Amino acid sequence: MIAIINTGCANINSVRFAFERLGVSPEVITDPAQLAHFERAILPGVGHAKVAMERLKQGGWQQAIAEYERPLMGICLGMQLLCEHTDEGDVPCLGMIPGNVGLLDVGELTSPHMGWNNLSGIKPHPLTKGLDETQQVYFVHSYAHKVNCATLAQGEYGKQFSAIVVQDNYAGMQFHPERSAKAGAKLLQNFIDWQLA
Template sequence: MIAIINTGCANINSVRFAFERLGQTPTVITSPEQLKGFERAILPGVGHASVAMKRLVDNGWQQAINEYQRPLMGICLGMQLLCESTEEGNVQCLGKIPGQVKALDVGSLTSPHMGWNNLSINKEHALTKGLTQDEQVYFVHSFAHTVNDATLVSGEYGQTFSAIVAKDNYAGMQFHPERSAKVGTRLLQNFVDWQL
């Protein structure tokens, strides 16, 4: 049973439909008390980090996520919120995955980083099963997690950044697996199969 956390900061239907295509029946939850009843959870997110983080804290999600001991994965902004802090609004985040989120140094490239881009595998992990070097996924972001020991897969856009991270039962994907065709489908299936 998969919970999709609805904090009001994401269009969750595309994530729900992606899991339904895998034969799963995810449940969209709106109350932190519901979280402990699920085997795994997704934290999606779009928008501004400071607004999203305030909603998590004000509505009791921070404690529920801290206490959750099963697989939980953030997508896009949801991944960034699992990290220690972000330059977007200069806020402290959930601190479940080590590292800071900083503005992408894109140089002469346009920001945000939007569209299909390659992945590079840094570490083997259950979440990267079946992934090969230089496969492409769909990104939309202007902030990114710095590469560190939690980085499983990296991307490149003006600089190298974390595309998939994991620490203990928490993981994150900076791109949108639900919009990333066959590669995204495989990665979501890996999350479904992930055993701690």
């Protein structure tokens, strides 16, 4: 069973519907005590990082997420919140994924980075199974995780950034797999199938 963590900072329904299309019925949870009862969990997020982190802390989610030992994946802002620090509001985050989040260096391009884009530098992992660089996924963001040892796949908009990250049982996708057509459905299925070593 999959839990979708509801912090009030995300479009829960689009994520829920994407899993339902794969034959899985996730449960939206609002109490951190519920988390331990699920086999895997999703931390979605949109909006401002500082506001979202305050809601996580006030809701008691920080400890519950830190103690969770099964697969947990952040989507978009949810991925950024799993990292160590974000420049958006200059706040410490959950620290489950090594590295920091900073403003996208877009050069002469417009910000936010919004639309379909390819992935590159895809490393082998259960989460990237069947994914290749010809497929595109859907991004909406102006901040991004800097490429480091946790990066499984990169995106590029102005400069390269982390599109998929993983550390132990924690993972993140900067794009929206629930809005990324066949490639996104494959990635969500990979998350469903992901067995920790």
